[in-house]
Amino acid sequence: VEAAGLEDDNVGIRMTAARPRLLQDITGGDAFYVNDSTRCSVGFSVTRDDRPGFATAGHCGRPGDTTTGYDRTAQGTFRASTFPGKDMAWVATGDQWTATPDVKAQDGQEVQVTGSAQALVGAAVCRSGSTTGWRCGTIEQHDTSVSYPEGRVDGLTRTTVCAEPGDSGGPYLAGSQAQGVTSGGSGDCTDGGTTFYQPVNPVLADFGLTLTTTAARTTAPAPQDGTAREEWTSGRVYETGATVTRDGVRYRCLQTHQAQGAWAPAGTPALWQRL
Numbered sequence: 001v002e003a004a005g006l007e008d009d010n011v012g013i014r015m016t017a018a019r020p021r022l023l024q025d026i027t028g029g030d031a032f033y034v035n036d037s038t039r040c041s042v043g044f045s046v047t048r049d050d051r052p053g054f055a056t057a058g059h060c061g062r063p064g065d066t067t068t069g070y071d072r073t074a075q076g077t078f079r080a081s082t083f084p085g086k087d088m089a090w091v092a093t094g095d096q097w098t099a100t101p102d103v104k105a106q107d108g109q110e111v112q113v114t115g116s117a118q119a120l121v122g123a124a125v126c127r128s129g130s131t132t133g134w135r136c137g138t139i140e141q142h143d144t145s146v147s148y149p150e151g152r153v154d155g156l157t158r159t160t161v162c163a164e165p166g167d168s169g170g171p172y173l174a175g176s177q178a179q180g181v182t183s184g185g186s187g188d189c190t191d192g193g194t195t196f197y198q199p200v201n202p203v204l205a206d207f208g209l210t211l212t213t214t215a216a217r218t219t220a221p222a223p224q225d226g227t228a229r230e231e232w233t234s235g236r237v238y239e240t241g242a243t244v245t246r247d248g249v250r251y252r253c254l255q256t257h258q259a260q261g262a263w264a265p266a267g268t269p270a271l272w273q274r275l
Contacts, residue, residue: 024096026054026212027110028103028171029128030070032091034061034078041130041170043181044113044200045099045212046090048079052099053092055203056169057181058083059150067091070130080207084151087183088203089169099212103171106134111176112214116200117257117271118142118240119174125159126174127182127197129167132189137161139174146196148184156196162189172197177257178211201256205237211258234261243275250275 001011026045033039040060046053053076061067061078069075076093083089093099101113105128119125119139126136137160144158159172163185172179180197187193204211232244232251235258242253244265251265251272265272 024069024071024073024075025098025100025102026052026093027100028054028113029130029134030104031130031166032056032070032075033068033072034065036066036068039130039166040168041128041166041182043169043171044103044178045101046204046209047099047212048090048092048207048209051092052095052097053079053090053209054099055088055090055181055200055207055209057183057198058087058089059148059183060169061089061091067093069097082206084148084153086155086202086206087153087198088181088206090203090207090209101213103173104128104134111173113173113178113211114176114214115257115260115263116178116204116211116237117255118199118201119177119179123174125161125172125179127159127161127163127167127170127172127195129163129170129182131164131166132162135161135163135189137195139179140194142199144196146184153183153196153198155199155202156183157199159195159197160192161195162187162193163195164188171200199256201237201239201258204258210235213260232259232265234259244272 030042043055058081065078067075076091079092081089102110105111141158144156145154170182180199183196185195232246238253246265
């Protein structure tokens with residue numbers, strides 16, 4: 001008060017019970033640290049029962065492992081993890097971390113995720129990671145099996161995108177559509193190589209997660225086997241071939257994706273075929 005040149009009788013002090021805290025965003029491609037030691041990369045922001053978090057690779061951590069964020073502050077805990085067999089996990093974060101649809105891209109830019117429609121073989125795909133940043137290539141094969149020293153993983157997608165240690169768990173995108181999280185591969189980003197990703201839709205379905213998008217909905221999806229004829233519901237993961245009804249009309253799913261509120265079957269012929 002004295003340094004500001006104010007008079008004491010013109011100054012009042014009010015006490016408050018509020019305790020300010022730092023707020024951080026969950027952004028795909030950012031580094032995170034497991035048990036304050038090994039480093040992996042954030043995949044995609046997700047929610048479950050209104051709890052924010054992110055999807056990443058299963059080999060990055062086991063249930064109960066704790067994480068710190070890119071700034072080395074407390075972040076969250078691995079709630080579920082599968083590896084080998086599959087390579088998927090999700091981390092539930094503290095309230096100070098906000099789920100966003102953002103993924104770090106090239107030259108400080110960000111891409112906002114709009115959905116999770118699966119891209120076809122031959123499509124361009126890009127990856128973000130905390131070691132090598134933004135790298136691009138093409139999809140070569142879906143439903144690939146890979147034998148790692150730790151065991152076999154099925155259902156991966158093979159790409160020409162390079163990656164290096166620390167990029168594990170980072171997001172793959174085709175345009176603004178989420179594709180998967182980095183699993184493993186060969187080579188590096190100097191000489192090139194082959195990299196595999198764990199598709200994101202099985203992660204969402206297995207763990208009951210909702211992908212955070214620019215048109216996000218907070219309703220948690222239920223796993224679905226892709227065969228039931230049921231009422232179309234925002235937030236569910238629909239596999240290719242699944243049949244649903246909407247406003248009394250039946251539709252068949254053409255591309256695996258997590259349904260969004262603005263993507264009702266009647267208005268998205270690229271995703272749904274009327275029967």
